Amino acid sequence: MTAVRRPHASRVTKRCDVLLALVAIAGLAGDAAAQPATPPASPTPPPSPRAAAPIDLTGQWVAIVNEDWRWRMVTPPKGDYASVPLNDEGRRVADQWDPAQDGACEAYGAAALLRLPTRLRVRWDGDAELVVETDAGRQRRNLDFGAPAPAGARSLQGQSTAKWVMPPRPAGGPGLAGAGGGGAARAGGYLEIKTTNLTAGWLRRNGVPYSEDAVVTEYFARFAAPNGDEWLMVTTIVDDPRYLTQRYVTSSHFRREPDGGRWKPKACGAGS
Amino acid sequence: MSLRTVPGVAVFGALLFLHGAPAAAQTNLIGYWNPLFHEDVDERIPGPSIGDYLGLPISDAARLRAEAWDASLLSMPEHQCKPHPSTYGFRGVGVLRIWEDRDEDTQQLVKIHTHIAWQEQHREIWMDGRPHPPEYAQHTWQGFSTGSFEGDVLVVKTTHLKAGWMRRNGLPLSDRATMTDRFHRYGDLMTHVMIVEDPVYLTEPLVKTNGFLLQAAGSMTPYPCDPVIEIVRDPGFVPHYMPGQNPFIAEFGEAHGLPREATRGGAATALPEFAETLR
Numbered sequence: 001m002t003a004v005r006r007p008h009a010s011r012v013t014k015r016c017d018v019l020l021a022l023v024a025i026a027g028l029a030g031d032a033a034a035q036p037a038t039p040p041a042s043p044t045p046p047p048s049p050r051a052a053a054p055i056d057l058t059g060q061w062v063a064i065v066n067e068d069w070r071w072r073m074v075t076p077p078k079g080d081y082a083s084v085p086l087n088d089e090g091r092r093v094a095d096q097w098d099p100a101q102d103g104a105c106e107a108y109g110a111a112a113l114l115r116l117p118t119r120l121r122v123r124w125d126g127d128a129e130l131v132v133e134t135d136a137g138r139q140r141r142n143l144d145f146g147a148p149a150p151a152g153a154r155s156l157q158g159q160s161t162a163k164w165v166m167p168p169r170p171a172g173g174p175g176l177a178g179a180g181g182g183g184a185a186r187a188g189g190y191l192e193i194k195t196t197n198l199t200a201g202w203l204r205r206n207g208v209p210y211s212e213d214a215v216v217t218e219y220f221a222r223f224a225a226p227n228g229d230e231w232l233m234v235t236t237i238v239d240d241p242r243y244l245t246q247r248y249v250t251s252s253h254f255r256r257e258p259d260g261g262r263w264k265p266k267a268c269g270a271g272s
Numbered sequence: 273m274s275l276r277t278v279p280g281v282a283v284f285g286a287l288l289f290l291h292g293a294p295a296a297a298q299t300n301l302i303g304y305w306n307p308l309f310h311e312d313v314d315e316r317i318p319g320p321s322i323g324d325y326l327g328l329p330i331s332d333a334a335r336l337r338a339e340a341w342d343a344s345l346l347s348m349p350e351h352q353c354k355p356h357p358s359t360y361g362f363r364g365v366g367v368l369r370i371w372e373d374r375d376e377d378t379q380q381l382v383k384i385h386t387h388i389a390w391q392e393q394h395r396e397i398w399m400d401g402r403p404h405p406p407e408y409a410q411h412t413w414q415g416f417s418t419g420s421f422e423g424d425v426l427v428v429k430t431t432h433l434k435a436g437w438m439r440r441n442g443l444p445l446s447d448r449a450t451m452t453d454r455f456h457r458y459g460d461l462m463t464h465v466m467i468v469e470d471p472v473y474l475t476e477p478l479v480k481t482n483g484f485l486l487q488a489a490g491s492m493t494p495y496p497c498d499p500v501i502e503i504v505r506d507p508g509f510v511p512h513y514m515p516g517q518n519p520f521i522a523e524f525g526e527a528h529g530l531p532r533e534a535t536r537g538g539a540a541t542a543l544p545e546f547a548e549t550l551r
Binding site: 054062067070073085165188225226231237252253262 | 327329452456461465476530534541542546
């Protein structure tokens with residue numbers, strides 16, 4: 001095929017080449033001009049976890065139990081461990097449960113606390129620790145954002161380390177302040193929590209067990225419903241090589257309450 | 273491409289490389305996802321019991337409709353190949369496949385597809401900013417969906433649904449129902465959240481969550497469905513119960529030692545204080 005010479009197109013291409021080159025040079029020059037002559041004296045310290053929070057989790061939240069109702073709102077019968085991926089040893093331990101133990105504090109450990117019908121109060125204690133309290137069982141969890149402390153004695157709530165998972169930055173925009181630091185928050189983001197150093201407990205009130213080897217990973221996300229209600233969603237993953245054949249994954253949702261009413265602390269203990 | 277344009281393209285490319293901030297990274301949901309049945313296993317695998325409305329914020333009208341429902345309805349040819357509406361499909365069995373369409377020239381995201389194996393529930397989620405159609409437009413099982421990313425979460429709004437169900441034991445949803453659903457990805461896990469609103473059959477939004485596990489090598493089989501005459505019936509007969517005549521409503525509560533106040537549902541039955549009334 002014979003090439004067709006198109007003088008006009010050629011001129012336009014040339015102009016584009018020149019324009020693009022000029023823009024590139026100008027941009028690069030601009031960058032160079034923007035470089036400080038000397039490095040800054042001291043870098044800005046990173047914001048505290050509280051200031052960096054992409055979402056605000058504080059306040060009072062109520063569990064809306066419309067999933068697994070039969071295993072959460074009432075104590076299921078002995079031996080009812082439907083949908084929990086127990087291994088043989090887990091089933092053997094679950095079958096040893098005595099109904100007289102109903103209400104014992106083993107049902108209020110970190111692996112299953114947020115599955116119970118409960119209200120949560122979430123608040124900051126300083127700038128690097130979130131505290132989650134439940135009225136059911138009167139439990140308190142400390143979610144620490146700092147470096148993991150040396151493991152102390154095992155406990156029902158274990159040792160939790162937390163970190164924010166930030167949402168992707170909007171294209172072309174500067175970094176925005178977090179929900180705890182004033183300014184406009186970027187949409188999205190969530191809290192990731194890892195809990196270890198647990199004492200053995202129950203995944204359900206009828207003694208379905210988890211062991212002290214369990215590791216609990218949780219994701220806390222917050223969102224608004226179209227009617228204006230605010231929701232907290234907690235995805236909980238329990239890894240327990242002693243009693244489970246695979247990860248046990250549940251998600252629980254809580255609706256924000258306008259005030260602290262209806263908070264009815266009730267201690268745990270067999271027979272409660 | 274003319275050789276003359278090469279320098280310009282090269283400079284332009286270099287410009288993009290040096291200065292062009294890429295669009296915000298969007299969470300990648302593409303792949304095959306297996307549903308996890310660690311929650312609500314009774315409802316989601318064998319199927320819910322007649323009369324189980326525990327924790328659901330249903331209206332009196334929903335309860336009346338549900339108690340008139342006869343499971344034999346599903347044997348009617350008109351109902352045998354009926355898919356779940358998108359307000360329920362994510363709770364059912366069957367692999368979920370997610371993929372996307374991008375404009376070939378701009379590589380902008382145009383549409384996300386979700387496909388659930390059972391009864392081939394194929395949903396299109398428009399990501400190009402188009403509006404929802406007017407109310408009089410056709411209503412379908414999957415409805416009309418538009419989506420956007422809220423940070424790292426895909427948020428989808430669905431309207432134009434056919435009248436369907438919120439639970440496959442007869443609990444209905446009207447064709448005025450709408451849904452907002454959210455796809456939260458955590459590594460190889462995904463938590464799918466549904467917020468369903470229905471001015472006819474719900475007294476407040478119904479929020480449900482579903483877990484999924486990403487498959488490294490997934491696959492999907494087709495689900496052809498051809499209705500047949502399973503039971504010869506008189507012409508025009510529709511299985512149903514008249515109000516107060518359903519003999520199975522109390523069975524579920526009796527089997528699990530639960531009072532009728534609980535099994536009949538309602539928003540109050542989902543609150544912690546309701547549990548206190550049962551002790």
